[in-house]
Amino acid sequence: MSKGQEILVKAISLALKEVAPGLEAVLEAHLKATMNKGLEVAYENPKEFKEAVSKLFGEYSARLLEMVIINKLEGRLGGNAEINSLEELVEEIKNIYGE
Amino acid sequence: MSRTGIEYFDKYILKDGFPDGSLILVAGEPGAGKTIFSATFVYNGAKKFGERGVYISFAETKKEFYEAMKQLGMDFEELENKGLFKFIDLVTVGKEAIDKEIGFLMEELARFQPKRVVLDSISVFAQILGLEKTRVFLHTMLGRFIKAQNSTALLIAEKPVGTEKIGYGIEEFVVDGVIILKYEALGEVSRRIMEIPKIRRRSVERTQYEYVITSKGIEFLEIPELRREEMGYTTERITTGIDRLDEMLGGGIYKGSSVLLVGMTGTGKSTFALHFVIANALQGRKAVYISFEEPMDQIIRAAKNYGLPIDEAMKENLRIFTWIPESMTPVHTFLRIRKIIEEFDPEVLVIDSLTSLRQHMEGKELAKMLRYLGLITKARRITTYFTLNEETNFEVVPFTGASTMVDVIIGLRYHVQDGSIERRMAIVKSRASNHSRKIHKYEITDKGVEIYE
Numbered sequence A: 001m002s003k004g005q006e007i008l009v010k011a012i013s014l015a016l017k018e019v020a021p022g023l024e025a026v027l028e029a030h031l032k033a034t035m036n037k038g039l040e041v042a043y044e045n046p047k048e049f050k051e052a053v054s055k056l057f058g059e060y061s062a063r064l065l066e067m068v069i070i071n072k073l074e075g076r077l078g079g080n081a082e083i084n085s086l087e088e089l090v091e092e093i094k095n096i097y098g099e
Numbered sequence B: 001m002s003r004t005g006i007e008y009f010d011k012y013i014l015k016d017g018f019p020d021g022s023l024i025l026v027a028g029e030p031g032a033g034k035t036i037f038s039a040t041f042v043y044n045g046a047k048k049f050g051e052r053g054v055y056i057s058f059a060e061t062k063k064e065f066y067e068a069m070k071q072l073g074m075d076f077e078e079l080e081n082k083g084l085f086k087f088i089d090l091v092t093v094g095k096e097a098i099d100k101e102i103g104f105l106m107e108e109l110a111r112f113q114p115k116r117v118v119l120d121s122i123s124v125f126a127q128i129l130g131l132e133k134t135r136v137f138l139h140t141m142l143g144r145f146i147k148a149q150n151s152t153a154l155l156i157a158e159k160p161v162g163t164e165k166i167g168y169g170i171e172e173f174v175v176d177g178v179i180i181l182k183y184e185a186l187g188e189v190s191r192r193i194m195e196i197p198k199i200r201r202r203s204v205e206r207t208q209y210e211y212v213i214t215s216k217g218i219e220f221l222e223i224p225e226l227r228r229e230e231m232g233y234t235t236e237r238i239t240t241g242i243d244r245l246d247e248m249l250g251g252g253i254y255k256g257s258s259v260l261l262v263g264m265t266g267t268g269k270s271t272f273a274l275h276f277v278i279a280n281a282l283q284g285r286k287a288v289y290i291s292f293e294e295p296m297d298q299i300i301r302a303a304k305n306y307g308l309p310i311d312e313a314m315k316e317n318l319r320i321f322t323w324i325p326e327s328m329t330p331v332h333t334f335l336r337i338r339k340i341i342e343e344f345d346p347e348v349l350v351i352d353s354l355t356s357l358r359q360h361m362e363g364k365e366l367a368k369m370l371r372y373l374g375l376i377t378k379a380r381r382i383t384t385y386f387t388l389n390e391e392t393n394f395e396v397v398p399f400t401g402a403s404t405m406v407d408v409i410i411g412l413r414y415h416v417q418d419g420s421i422e423r424r425m426a427i428v429k430s431r432a433s434n435h436s437r438k439i440h441k442y443e444i445t446d447k448g449v450e451i452y453e
Helices: A003-019 A023-035 A046-057 A059-077 A086-097 B007-013 B034-049 B062-070 B076-081 B095-112 B122-149 B243-248 B269-282 B296-305 B310-316 B330-344 B354-359 B363-379
Strands: B022-028 B053-057 B085-089 B116-120 B152-158 B177-186 B189-199 B209-214 B217-220 B258-263 B287-291 B318-322 B348-352 B383-389 B408-417 B420-430 B439-445 B448-451
Touching: A003 A023, A003 A059, A003 A086, A003 B095, A023 A046, A046 A059, A046 A086, A059 A086, A059 B085, A059 B095, B007 B217, B022 B034, B022 B122, B034 B053, B034 B062, B034 B076, B034 B085, B034 B116, B034 B152, B034 B177, B034 B217, B053 B095, B062 B076, B062 B085, B076 B085, B085 B095, B095 B122, B116 B122, B122 B152, B209 B330, B243 B448, B258 B269, B258 B363, B269 B287, B269 B296, B269 B310, B269 B318, B269 B348, B269 B383, B269 B408, B269 B448, B287 B296, B287 B330, B296 B310, B296 B318, B310 B318, B318 B330, B330 B363, B354 B363, B354 B383, B363 B383
Parallel strands: B022 B152, B022 B177, B053 B085, B053 B116, B116 B152, B258 B383, B258 B408, B287 B318, B287 B348, B348 B383
Antiparallel strands: B177 B189, B189 B209, B209 B217, B408 B420, B420 B439, B439 B448
16 A cells, blocks of 8 residues: 555544544445455545545535545645545645655 | 415415415324425426425435425426426434535525525424524524525424424424424324414414325315305205105295204114105206215115116216225315316215214314315205214204204104004104194005105
8 A cells, every 4th residue: 555545544533533434444345346446546546536535425415525535635635736536635645756 | 475376375364475485394193294295396396387486305305305296297307407496315424524515405495596495404404503503503604594595494393202392393483384294193094284383474374274196296285265156045845856855845845955864773864865866866956966875886786776866977978986984085075076076066965974973083074074064065056965864853963063054954763553563654744834743654665655644
């Protein structure tokens, strides 16, 4: 797992715990069952990850989670760009870590 | 004004609908219809009045909601595609994330600017937020938004089964209106009741309104206004289908009267009623026979056995309807009878029997239904027969709820004479009519009812 991937997965895990305890286990089971992957899919294909979350928790819960993930990392990344989506966040991480 | 688009509700319950800028609590036990009522409010808002609506749900997914509502004739997907509706499905979050969720929610509302909002349910919020924060949320956040936008929000609250407490105890004090949906077992069926204990800037006339949930959504029991139609009097009489009985009544029954045929089983109540509808149908009057006792084939067979030309009558003006009353609530039964009356517009009607209805309705319920039915039949001048399976000695008539309401009471009874059963009948009451006061002997033969001196 790359450094950028590791940071993102950790942020997702924290965001899930913050939103509601137990969500992480449910989401991991869903990703495993549908894609045979874990949370790292968010880094590889953020759109696909969002679709999976949306299917599981609903469109707006997926948006809420996306916002919480962005909040978790936005300050730490130190960039000036405004980040509005998971795709933009992944781009920013990749830029910073040169991946 | 935010009308619900439910005609009866807007016309008779909350005239012109909810005041703009209102927060309305919709509380009820599971299964009472809170979601359907609230969804109808949003759906009709978009469909009938072109107003944007949002449904926020913590319980159902969008797919579940859309599918369930489609079965009730509400296509929310279509509204979403037209940009008139948003379904916001949220998960129940923990304490740490609730502020973020509220912020997110308010942002969505501010962006979409709906005229109608449903929050399903506020109980979930109250559980997570606690009482103080819930009050702040309702007053300061959602409340301010709703008032600033002149929107209306329905807040659904779960009322635990068997308790009188609504939600978490504070919601009802900070909202502009409270609607309570109740659900109670009534024999083998359930009855749904709406109560509106509080509503600002509106007056609600009745304490309770009955409603049913059908494939068309929520339908209220459209109780006729409790006043008699001002009509000119009529002296027109119509036949009972039995010449001798017409004579005894002074020339038949006044058009628009109601008649109670009361007697034990086997006294021939249904036969008297068949005479009535068949004779009138053959005289060109539309006739309806509603039976809760026998299926159609038995009614036809019985009429034929008594020599009554039922086939001819059915080709012309007679319609027979049969159903088992236990399968419907009193409200449903009333609505169905009223629908038949409205569609077929009969001049004569038979309800056979009140006994079957009474077996699964309380006496008060049945009397109320008969009163409403009486208002409809009087307004339309429908001459109506009700049968009642009870003993009468011609001095006392059972079931005063019906007997005081009707214009004519015909009592039928058995009489044991020299080891054989003989039948006796009497006109116990006939309003404004010089009727026979005698007790008459009668028989049921292959020519039907034959009355003797």
